[in-house]
Amino acid sequence: MAPNDVHTALWPAPHASGAVDATVHVPGSxxxxxxxxxxxxxxxxxxxxxxxxxxxxxxxxxxxxxxxxxxxxxxxxxxxxxxxxxxxxxxxxxxxxxxxxxxxxxxxxxxxxxxxxxxxxxxxxxxxxxxxxxxxxxxxxxxxxxxxxxxxxxxxxxxxxxxxxxxxxxxxxxxxxxxxxxxxxxxxxxxxxxxxxxxxxxxxxxxxxxxxxxxxxxxxxxxxxxxxxxxxxxxxxxxxxxxxxxxxxxIEPDLSNAQPFLAAALVTGGKVVVPDWPARTTQPGDRLREIFTEMGGSCELTEYGLEFTGSGAIHGIDVDLGEVGELTPGVAAVAALADSPSTLRGVAHLRLHETDRLAALTKEINELGGDVTESADGLHIRPRRLHGGIFHTYEDHRMATAGAIIGLAVEGVQIENVATTAKTLPDFPGLWTGMLEA
Structure with missing residues (x-):
């Protein structure tokens, strides 16, 4: 594949046929x-x-x-x-x-x-x-x-x-x-x-x-x-x-990169285990335990790692993500599939990340039939029935994984340039399909 083809290639995001049940070894932070x-x-x-x-x-x-x-x-x-x-x-x-x-x-x-x-x-x-x-x-x-x-x-x-x-x-x-x-x-x-x-x-x-x-x-x-x-x-x-x-x-596992896999358990009502999740860490991704529990999951931290289980229901959330802005794309993706509205606050600085993440999330979720509006410092997300389509990534790794989360519940989602995930998560497509086939 020629270099330019990598950026325009479309990856069919796998649709989950049932609850996931997998152990995912997340690479280092x-x-x-x-x-x-x-x-x-x-x-x-x-x-x-x-x-x-x-x-x-x-x-x-x-x-x-x-x-x-x-x-x-x-x-x-x-x-x-x-x-x-x-x-x-x-x-x-x-x-x-x-x-x-x-x-x-x-x-x-x-x-x-x-x-x-x-x-x-x-x-x-x-x-x-x-x-x-x-x-x-x-x-x-x-x-x-x-x-x-x-x-x-x-x-x-x-x-x-x-x-x-x-x-x-x-x-x-x-x-x-x-x-x-x-x-x-x-x-x-x-x-x-x-x-x-x-x-x-x-x-x-x-x-x-x-x-x-x-x-x-x-x-x-x-x-x-x-x-x-x-x-x-x-x-x-x-x-x-x-x-x-x-x-x-x-090096500890990258807890923020564990987000799409934990989200898969939440979205499909399944279970995902992430080995070696640290009991004490300064990584922002550790907030996922709290955020995704509030959105309908439950978790247990054992000597082996983190076991996260979805309940089959996804709830909206009102949350300040100012200290954990990198989690916003994944939280927004889950919120678009929830049973009630969500407000994500404190993340105006995301307009200066790999792409303007607030504008990108708004555009891409809405083009799949969603109802997302930008606020001064975040997003308002009102869940709607979504449909398939192309989810653009803007060469932003977290946009790609957000699209993959939506694809679990929505058939026909195609991720443009999923290869951008290699920025922080090598072989994301392999890990993702491996989780679904486990």
């Missing part, structure tokens, strides 16, 4: 894998990442770090089982060219790393990446002493002129459009001469669990971090300069 790669690359000694996610976004991150001189060796882990990556920190260097694809973590986490490189680092990516905001990182790095050429766009493409070090210190940013602006500065902060103090000045801050994930992972590799959760000032994070330790880290 993209958010944890990419943060772990950055921290391991900045460490003072080698480290291991066990069971990392191999997807477009994580391979872009690994490739970018390699171009700046970091050694990343793929092979069997130190315990002799499973795939692992050995990360060998080195003196960061330029000139280098980084392809960010359309990965928010790569385009935002690596410019601060590039300030520590000895030479220029050019960042470029997919056409859609040019539309995603980077001003929060660019402006902050300039305040902290970096030299960046972006022709005043506040977006890609851009060049970071690394000087081998960065002064660091205090910076105020408005991270209302993406919590990744805060995480980006914190991850490299221990390597800045004065560390970093990040003060968020905006009125809202989406996806706080992702910032808590960053803080937890920094502390796990020896960084000293003061944060609001640990008694610090609201909206202020301080990272002390110091060496980072190389660690042996096992």
């Amino acid at each position: 993209k958010s944890v894998t990419n943060r772990a790669l950055v921290l391991a690359a900045l460490a003072s000694e080698p480290g291991w990442l066990r069971r990392p996610l191999r997807s477009r976004d994580t391979l872009l991150m690994a490739g970018a770090l390699r171009t700046m001189g970091v050694g990343i060796e793929e092979g069997v882990g130190p315990d002799g089982t499973g795939e692992s990556w050995r990360v060998l920190p080195a003196g960061l260097r330029g000139p280098a060219t980084v392809d960010v694809g359309n990965a928010g973590t790569v385009m935002r986490f690596l410019p601060p790393v590039a300030t520590l490189a000895d030479g220029p680092v050019l960042f470029d990516g997919d056409p859609r990446s040019y539309e995603r905001p980077l001003h929060g990182v660019i402006d902050a790095l300039r305040v902290l002493g970096a030299r960046i050429d972006d022709d005043g766009r506040g977006s890609l493409p851009l060049t970071v002129h690394g000087g081998g070090a960065l002064d660091g210190g205090l910076v105020e940013i408005d991270a209302s459009s993406s919590s990744q602006f805060v995480s980006a500065l914190l991850l490299s902060g221990p390597r800045f001469n004065q560390g970093v103090e990040v003060r968020h000045t905006g009125s809202t801050l989406p996806s706080m669990p992702h910032i808590r994930m960053t803080v937890d992972m920094l502390r796990a590799v020896g960084a000293q971090v003061d944060s609001p959760e640990s008694g610090g000032e609201p909206n202020v994070w301080r990272v002390t300069p110091g060496a980072l330790l190389g660690r042996d880290l096992t």
